[in-house]
Amino acid sequence: MTSASARRDGEFACVARNLSVAYRAEPVLRNVDLFVPRGVVMGVVGPNGAGKSTLIKAMLGLVKPLTGRTEFFGLPLARVRQRVGYMPQSATVDWDFPTTVQDVVLMGTYGSLGWLRRPGRAERARAMAAMEQTGIADLASRQIGELSGGQRQRVFLARTLVQSPDLYFMDEPFQGVDAKSQQAIVAVLHALREQGKTVVIVHHDLVTVREYCDHVTLLNQRVVSSGPAAESFTKENIRTAYDVAADDDSFLEFVS
Amino acid sequence: MSLLEFFTNHTYRMVLAGTVTIGFVAGALGSFAYLRKQSLISDVIAHAALPGTLLAFLAAVLLAGTGGRNMLGLIAGAVVVGTIAVLFANGVARTSKISIDTAMAVSLTIFFGAGMLLLRIIANGEFPGKGGIQDYLFGNASVITIADLITSLTVGAVALALMLLFWKEFALRTFDPDHSSVLGFSARAIDTLMFTTIVIATVIGVKAVGLVLMVAFVVTPPAAARQWTRTLPGMVTLSAVFGALGSGVGAYLSIVLGNVPTGPLIVLTLFALFLVSLLASPRRSIVTAVLTRRRARAALKRELTGKGSAA
Numbered sequence: 001m002t003s004a005s006a007r008r009d010g011e012f013a014c015v016a017r018n019l020s021v022a023y024r025a026e027p028v029l030r031n032v033d034l035f036v037p038r039g040v041v042m043g044v045v046g047p048n049g050a051g052k053s054t055l056i057k058a059m060l061g062l063v064k065p066l067t068g069r070t071e072f073f074g075l076p077l078a079r080v081r082q083r084v085g086y087m088p089q090s091a092t093v094d095w096d097f098p099t100t101v102q103d104v105v106l107m108g109t110y111g112s113l114g115w116l117r118r119p120g121r122a123e124r125a126r127a128m129a130a131m132e133q134t135g136i137a138d139l140a141s142r143q144i145g146e147l148s149g150g151q152r153q154r155v156f157l158a159r160t161l162v163q164s165p166d167l168y169f170m171d172e173p174f175q176g177v178d179a180k181s182q183q184a185i186v187a188v189l190h191a192l193r194e195q196g197k198t199v200v201i202v203h204h205d206l207v208t209v210r211e212y213c214d215h216v217t218l219l220n221q222r223v224v225s226s227g228p229a230a231e232s233f234t235k236e237n238i239r240t241a242y243d244v245a246a247d248d249d250s251f252l253e254f255v256s
Numbered sequence: 257m258s259l260l261e262f263f264t265n266h267t268y269r270m271v272l273a274g275t276v277t278i279g280f281v282a283g284a285l286g287s288f289a290y291l292r293k294q295s296l297i298s299d300v301i302a303h304a305a306l307p308g309t310l311l312a313f314l315a316a317v318l319l320a321g322t323g324g325r326n327m328l329g330l331i332a333g334a335v336v337v338g339t340i341a342v343l344f345a346n347g348v349a350r351t352s353k354i355s356i357d358t359a360m361a362v363s364l365t366i367f368f369g370a371g372m373l374l375l376r377i378i379a380n381g382e383f384p385g386k387g388g389i390q391d392y393l394f395g396n397a398s399v400i401t402i403a404d405l406i407t408s409l410t411v412g413a414v415a416l417a418l419m420l421l422f423w424k425e426f427a428l429r430t431f432d433p434d435h436s437s438v439l440g441f442s443a444r445a446i447d448t449l450m451f452t453t454i455v456i457a458t459v460i461g462v463k464a465v466g467l468v469l470m471v472a473f474v475v476t477p478p479a480a481a482r483q484w485t486r487t488l489p490g491m492v493t494l495s496a497v498f499g500a501l502g503s504g505v506g507a508y509l510s511i512v513l514g515n516v517p518t519g520p521l522i523v524l525t526l527f528a529l530f531l532v533s534l535l536a537s538p539r540r541s542i543v544t545a546v547l548t549r550r551r552a553r554a555a556l557k558r559e560l561t562g563k564g565s566a567a
Binding site for chain 2: 078084110115
């Protein structure tokens, strides 16, 4: 890559080029290019099996891509880990694990500590601040198995916030969430946007996409469209991504 | 037999100290196997420890020309072959559609079968110091020597020290492997360290307890401890205490009852601890869970039928 294009890529929080992933011989993503501008909330939207979670995992190196690579702030992930935060789907862990809310949130500080160093008073203070931000400070010493679905998501959100990254990847943060938790998470999203942070969320609910996201990437194994919501999240593009016939417009009433 | 008689007897002291060490180390490190839902991995390790120790014995006798019963050498052989068996099981599960339990069963039986063949070869051959080598199947706590005990204590202390040193990394990877990777901790490095400690915890007991029953030392104490605790440090500590306590009481009973094998009595003691934990723990008791549910349903029924008749 020339230095000129490297500079240009620095304008983006994250750039994935020609990313392809296959589970065994089955292709899940085909030649995906994704450009996430700095300071936006980008929704990754698409039907089940579209490869939304896989896209994020491949970008973060959790799934080995067949082709392509991803850079964050113009650099490979290994050099900017502290600036990139990941909030996985909450169902991916065992919530019967013997640990408390504050201990899970504290784990968000482990990246900055590195090997062997233990969290101290400063890390615990950061964890407490993150729990206050997501409205779970009163649950700090609660066993995680006693939490509701929404509280679990807020624990994961706090664990991501405590790292204070510049770029957030959130995999279905509104999955299985009650109204109160939804409000708390939306408030955090808005706060992050005001601070100029970049957020990429995998989102399921088409109705609320416009409300939460400035930019939308419609995905179905390949990128159907990507850009500002008004240009990208159109009836035409949604039909293509969801493979819905043109006359079935009741499906799309919510899109203006 | 009085406690004084018990503690003044050298053999009894050795049996007690040896089994308590094994119980403590296996209990502590078994917690991580339990939480990673790989409890049976220790069964794979224990069965693969048979060919491992026998190969180490053969190597010592044939190549070094020394007596083959040096415990450190036998542990080293068990660790190497036990690790290969674990890697094989995990590798099969990762690269194929075969599930981990099947992969572990395949790995366990093939290594155990190889061990049984080696055992027969050694039994039929002229090897100095081969006497008692079949003890590895069912263990024999009464043959623990001072040197064995020191080896167990040292190797066990190394495993526990690794656990304490990498506590933060072990906890992080056990709770959420993907998060651990994104934060920049090498999955392979942590897994290697963690499974090394679990392998050590399993193989130090093979001589005294036997490979068939060793899995109980790794599995039962964490399962019992989980019933009482809410944090990881609490669980690991209590599991270690349960392991040590069960081993101590079991070893004492085996001696007091006279001519009863130690390993099986320890397993029974551990099971008693497990049963009490399952029934009586304040938060997770299956008895109180049933009672609470029944009471709540009765109250609900009263409320609903009461409303029905009023209307």
